[in-house]
Amino acid sequence: MGALLSREIRVALRAGSGALMGVLFFLAVVTVFPFAIGPDLNQLGRIGPAILWIGALLASLLGLDRLFAMEREDGALDALVMQPHPLMAVILVKCLAHWLVSGLPLILATPLFGIMLNVSPLGIAAVMATLAAGTPAITFIGAAAAAVASALPRGGLLIAVLTLPLVIPVLIFGITATNGALYDPDPFTAPFLILLALTLFAGVLGPLAASLMLRHSAE
Amino acid sequence: MKGPMSSAPNTQSIPQASASWWTRLANPTRFMALAGRLIPWLAALTLIAGAIGLYLGFSAPEDYQQGATVQIMFIHVPSAWLAMMCYSVMSISALGTLVWRHPLADVSLRAAAPIGAAFTLLALITGSLWGKPMWGTWWVWDARLTSVLILFLIYLGLMALSRAIEDPVQAAKPLAIVTLVGFVNIPIIKFSVDWWNTLHQPASVSRFGRPTLDAVFLYPLLTMAIAFTLLFFTLHLMNMRNEILARRIRVMKLKQAGN
Amino acid sequence: MRFEADSISVNRGLRRVVQDVSFSLGEGDALTVTGANGAGKSTLLRALCGLLPLAAGTLRLAGVGEGEDDPLIFREHLHYLGPQNAMKAALSVRENLAFWRDFSGSSGGMAIKAALNAVELPHVADLPYSYLSTGMKRRVAICRLLVSKKPVWIVDEPTSGLDSHSSELFSGLCRAHCADGGIVIAATHLPLGLGKAQTLEMKTLFTFFEGDEFFDGENA
Numbered sequence: 001m002g003a004l005l006s007r008e009i010r011v012a013l014r015a016g017s018g019a020l021m022g023v024l025f026f027l028a029v030v031t032v033f034p035f036a037i038g039p040d041l042n043q044l045g046r047i048g049p050a051i052l053w054i055g056a057l058l059a060s061l062l063g064l065d066r067l068f069a070m071e072r073e074d075g076a077l078d079a080l081v082m083q084p085h086p087l088m089a090v091i092l093v094k095c096l097a098h099w100l101v102s103g104l105p106l107i108l109a110t111p112l113f114g115i116m117l118n119v120s121p122l123g124i125a126a127v128m129a130t131l132a133a134g135t136p137a138i139t140f141i142g143a144a145a146a147a148v149a150s151a152l153p154r155g156g157l158l159i160a161v162l163t164l165p166l167v168i169p170v171l172i173f174g175i176t177a178t179n180g181a182l183y184d185p186d187p188f189t190a191p192f193l194i195l196l197a198l199t200l201f202a203g204v205l206g207p208l209a210a211s212l213m214l215r216h217s218a219e
Numbered sequence: 220m221k222g223p224m225s226s227a228p229n230t231q232s233i234p235q236a237s238a239s240w241w242t243r244l245a246n247p248t249r250f251m252a253l254a255g256r257l258i259p260w261l262a263a264l265t266l267i268a269g270a271i272g273l274y275l276g277f278s279a280p281e282d283y284q285q286g287a288t289v290q291i292m293f294i295h296v297p298s299a300w301l302a303m304m305c306y307s308v309m310s311i312s313a314l315g316t317l318v319w320r321h322p323l324a325d326v327s328l329r330a331a332a333p334i335g336a337a338f339t340l341l342a343l344i345t346g347s348l349w350g351k352p353m354w355g356t357w358w359v360w361d362a363r364l365t366s367v368l369i370l371f372l373i374y375l376g377l378m379a380l381s382r383a384i385e386d387p388v389q390a391a392k393p394l395a396i397v398t399l400v401g402f403v404n405i406p407i408i409k410f411s412v413d414w415w416n417t418l419h420q421p422a423s424v425s426r427f428g429r430p431t432l433d434a435v436f437l438y439p440l441l442t443m444a445i446a447f448t449l450l451f452f453t454l455h456l457m458n459m460r461n462e463i464l465a466r467r468i469r470v471m472k473l474k475q476a477g478n
Numbered sequence: 479m480r481f482e483a484d485s486i487s488v489n490r491g492l493r494r495v496v497q498d499v500s501f502s503l504g505e506g507d508a509l510t511v512t513g514a515n516g517a518g519k520s521t522l523l524r525a526l527c528g529l530l531p532l533a534a535g536t537l538r539l540a541g542v543g544e545g546e547d548d549p550l551i552f553r554e555h556l557h558y559l560g561p562q563n564a565m566k567a568a569l570s571v572r573e574n575l576a577f578w579r580d581f582s583g584s585s586g587g588m589a590i591k592a593a594l595n596a597v598e599l600p601h602v603a604d605l606p607y608s609y610l611s612t613g614m615k616r617r618v619a620i621c622r623l624l625v626s627k628k629p630v631w632i633v634d635e636p637t638s639g640l641d642s643h644s645s646e647l648f649s650g651l652c653r654a655h656c657a658d659g660g661i662v663i664a665a666t667h668l669p670l671g672l673g674k675a676q677t678l679e680m681k682t683l684f685t686f687f688e689g690d691e692f693f694d695g696e697n698a
Binding site: 155165176205 | 317375408
Binding site for chain 3: 014076
């Protein structure tokens, strides 16, 4: 399994630098928002956490289409499922690697983009914490959609269409917890714990559905 | 080498072990015949229940708060109920595909999706029409409407998926898996949207208590709910027959191409 | 160890592609699957690897212990070399082979250097895989079968893209694998020169789930 993790990370970092692409897209989303709502820093500061969350959510969906489609194209999927490892574990490791190279950079870029949007330091910390807790869930649910779409010629768009409605709870609790940290009467702990629960649940459901899909890889 | 490839066509038959009605129904020809007999009866019952429901609905007194618009409820609430029931039917069908490998389960799932999407859309449109006089706007991000909107998105996603895979047999498994993933997520989505809505509840939105529904409204509502349920099963059976016929046509064309 | 198929059938979508195939292979046996394009050679091989579900019949890899009746379990003892090479373009040849060796968790395979020597590519170990020519890529893919040891090789057109010398090289590797007590199943339209190999000739079928009126209006 360690071999798989290191291979995944090396492929991702070497080939198309997918990690940087996600951050770049994140930056682009953050940049267009002020043009739509105006440069008023107070307003931006107020809705900044939401902009950061939406940018990160959309950026998390990028690259998911390659998660299994590439393995299918170069024939590696067949050999991957034929090894003496539980398929769910293989998928979990692939998700973990994908998150490390595409989810984690988004979180690390958040402080910079947060400053551009006039989000307070506390707000930036809250967004980073909730993104760290929530974006894995997007990867897990997205992995199930990616497994389904990997057999299709143009599956990329389908992944977004299938995944977005299902990750609305992640967005809701991510934003709620962030606001809870920022504004006093609202709670932080409760929505944050629910967010963690959602991620754990998605960590089971997503790989399970993906492994069902890929068990006979060629169907 | 025991035996080389024996390629005599039309010799293999798929084993039909037990003769229970459930297995017998797996034979599509029997299903086609049964559904063909059932559909006229179901359609007639739908019409009768619908007529009674509409009559009761229109003869119901106007609500002291909402006036005549309360009658939208007799379409809106059954539609919303059907939107959820249809998804349950699809999820059971998905289990039928994945667990019991019932050959009709996949047909049932595919046939139900557009019907469910239609009822969901109907619920959204009637909700919007109802919202205009009640809330003074066509759309509010009310917890119920928002949940139904997400359900509608899931329906459309499933339909997009089923259209993206040309071969219905190969589409069966992905469709079943995504349906089930959606099914487990729907309660979570509902819970999240309720949470989100209570946090952001604008004071101006007036809501009336649905639980304290008067009997003059309850009976037409229940009759309409029965009529809609019957309508669903009628349409579902009809669409399943269409789906089977479409597959037969596909096979005929494939055979033509092969020979 | 014996690899046995008992009248297996495989469907692809609505079509029956493989019908009633049986064979029984013992240690050191080889089987070549021949037939025209579209006769179902690849489908049969994928089904043997548990990559496609069986529509009927049973597969058995006797002698591997638990799960010997379930292709989804016993397939970990099979090597499958499909039409694609299962190598990542971004990684070097050594990294690719090391990954498959480590991930398959099997010991007793050749060292990467020795495997590359066996296919006469000793100098490419540290080159990116994408720099290689088609024939060299195929030979590297063959190395995957050597670096992790598994008793059964299932190879689909293994020599496509190879010149006659390299094909001869591969035949030699197959003979060595058989001599070592292994089993080789190869789909090919060129003779592999496997000596006493059994052959299985496949014919194209035009049947659509026969017996199930579902897909056959005339029987209804």
